[in-house]
Amino acid sequence: MGDTLKIVVLVKHVPDAQFDRHIGPEQRLERSESILSELDEYALEAALQLSEARGGDKAGNQVIALTMGTPDAANALKKALQIGASSGVHVTDDALAGSDAWATSLALAAAIRAIGDVDLVITGMASTDGETSLVPAQLAERLSLPQLTFASSLDVDGRTAVIRRDGDASSDTVEAELPAVVSVTDQINEPRYPNFKGILAAKKKKIATFGIADLGLEPGQVGAAGSLTSVEQADPRPPRTAGTIITDEGDAGLKLVDFLAAQKLI
């Protein structure tokens, strides 16, 4: 295998959090105005840096962007190709609608096996819509790969990957042999933007599309039917409304304390 790396980067197509997001009928998220998840840009950047340090695509490295989602999710792959990924894999099938982490990790693990001979799977720390952080650990469990998660730094030396993981009580150095699953935080790097050259180059890059049958899965194993959790009710939280706003005229600190006292907070 030499020094080159074949890296799969997971990118999710998610509703843009800059707009109001809504949960519609059947407790499902409405997927309009979607983008490549902001937190997965860090995963893509980490993969590109590892590839470029080894001579990039020309030297035989590969950064394959993988998404599971609606037909529209191809837009997340296109963005990843413009930013610099070598190729894309799109898992899409009507049967996948309503998948929870269990079903998502099942389908994504099957796709990673189908891609084959992968050295690294790199993901974001959480999807900005599901927000569970379950998928990376579930992929590691399903693929029997070491898990190096919540990485705020990542180095690969030969066949050894080393991360820093910042916890509340300590900051740990963690290492494992490749192949491995890595999830990265927003502390790890500064993601790049697509440039003109990248946008042009992306037009020639390939996206492979898989349905669940291509991955050896049955409809009942994925989607809402294959999921092991269900959302029974979703209610919008009443939006917070602004309260009293005052302008400091020299005594705002005192008025602030009056407010806390009135609220019985002191």
Place this chain on the structure above:
Amino acid sequence: MTASTVLVYLDVVPAEGPHKTQLELVAAGRILGPVAVAVANEPSETAVAQLAEHGAEAVYTPGSADLSDFLVAPKAAWLAAVVATAQPAAVVVDNSFEGKEIAARLGVRLSAGVVTDVVALEADGTAHKSVLAGSYEVRARATSQIAVLAVKGHAAEGAPAPAPGAASVHAVEVPGDAFANAARITARAERPKTGRPELTEASIIVAGGRGTDGDFTPIEELADALGAAVGASRAATDAGWIGHDFQVGQTGKTVSPQLYISAGISGAIQQKAGMQTSKVIVAVNSDPESPVFEIADFGVVGDLFKVLPQATEEIKRRRG
């Protein structure tokens, strides 16, 4: 054990007894049924006695096996072995990064649904959580035979059980393959303790942002006068003014204290994601157009270097 036993997983329990948050997790388990506890280290007699007093009927340990040098995977493998012995209907873990990951792997091993970020539980297993950065409240449940639930602090108040008995202690062997493909922890730098409450446990938080210009003194002094935790925006942690573990928001901590005082923070969507479920929000910002004022119950347009010290002095004066 009856079929409705709930297994509560606790990471390392100190020799002098479980932390307050660990007892809250045991109490959360009691909402669902009789509780057994799995402790990732060998617990002291004092710890076992306190767990029993809080309702644990059985305590499972990995014996003398050390699970602490590897990341997540062996703990999940061992917990799956405990589940095979204890046969619970649900497993409750804490909602830390590691807790969620243990839950994730356990879910795959047990073919069990996992619900994370649970803020409240009902006896029938219904879990309450907020989603989409706090904009929706949902009721969710695991539809599998066993449910795995990652529960946040304050979901239940830690309290002695009405009629506690003694807890039986069982060593469950760590499966032989638990360390295969596990990532090794090769170095550990402990974080210094601040003496202030933990962000996720605190009932009051005073948070500072770029507006502090690197000087957190007024934030810390107000926090100390209120017995509060200190928090920060990502602008402040990125600048290196305060550790990343103090960051509140989408990629930091999600908090919902009784009172959140935001000072010199503009209130970007990623910051709001971590604090907008706070009971009461107070904002101090020199810019009246700052979005933080849209969600503040009480806002002061002013200089935090004037307003905060004055408030701190006034609190101290009133307390005499």
